[in-house]
Amino acid sequence: MEASPKVGLKALLTPDNCVLVLIDHQPFQLANVNSHEPTMVMNNVTALAKTAKAFNIPTILTTVNEERGGLIFKTVQDVFPNQTTINRTFINAWEDKRVVDAVKDTGRKKLVIAALWSEMCLAMPGIHAMGDGYDVYVVTDASGGLAWPESSSVIGRAEKGARRSLSSFSTTQALPVLYSRGKCSCYGPRRSCVRNALVPAPESDSC
Numbered sequence: 320m321e322a323s324p325k326v327g328l329k330a331l332l333t334p335d336n337c338v339l340v341l342i343d344h345q346p347f348q349l350a351n352v353n354s355h356e357p358t359m360v361m362n363n364v365t366a367l368a369k370t371a372k373a374f375n376i377p378t379i380l381t382t383v384n385e386e387r388g389g390l391i392f393k394t395v396q397d398v399f400p401n402q403t404t405i406n407r408t409f410i411n412a413w414e415d416k417r418v419v420d421a422v423k424d425t426g427r428k429k430l431v432i433a434a435l436w437s438e439m440c441l442a443m444p445g446i447h448a449m450g451d452g453y454d455v456y457v458v459t460d461a462s463g464g465l466a467w468p469e470s471s472s473v474i475g476r477a478e479k480g481a482r483r484s485l486s487s488f489s490t491t492q493a494l495p496v497l498y499s500r501g502k503c504s505c506y507g508p509r510r511s512c513v514r515n516a517l518v519p520a521p522e523s524d525s526c
Contacts, residue, residue, distance in 0.1 A: 342434035
């Protein structure tokens with residue numbers, strides 16, 4: 320019997336099969352997050368960005384109405400210093416052709432999303448992208464909403480709608496496991512492993 324696309328090896332994320340989209344990680348949105356501790360959200364999305372950079376995962380940065388909401392977090396922009404964010408007017412990022420085209424250009428169908436706020440800027444593009452045939456993975460603790468009950472219900476609907484919910488830790492740890500099996504204990508050469516995304520590397524290439 321053929322395995323469901325929701326389970327099995329092919330359902331797992333690897334650096335070669337996914338694209339990361341970070342949506343509206345801006346000061347105005349963060350100031351109104353009550354579902355998670357704001358500093359934790361900032362730290363988690365920064366770790367997520369660093370992991371994507373370490374494993375050459377295509378990453379799309381997008382904001383909404385920067386003139387009012389502010390620029391994307393500096394800690395995230397510093398990971399991609401030469402990358403310009405897509406500044407939108409649409410609340411639903413998937414309605415912006417530039418975002419959709421950027422995802423399509425990667426040729427990848429597994430979409431990893433983190434966003435502020437969960438109730439709108441996470442839910443809307445996630446549902447919309449699923450309708451276009453994408454597998455959507457939501458990083459819950461690099462996202463946040465106006466209140467915990469509403470934010471948690473969004474995640475519940477995501478799971479029922481075939482979106483997968485993950486934490487930032489499970490995402491950053493799962494990616495390198497499939498990336499470099501059989502290498503060193505931290506899943507790869509020291510200068511490319513996930514640990515190096517978060518701490519400086521020593522002179523040696525080995526762990």
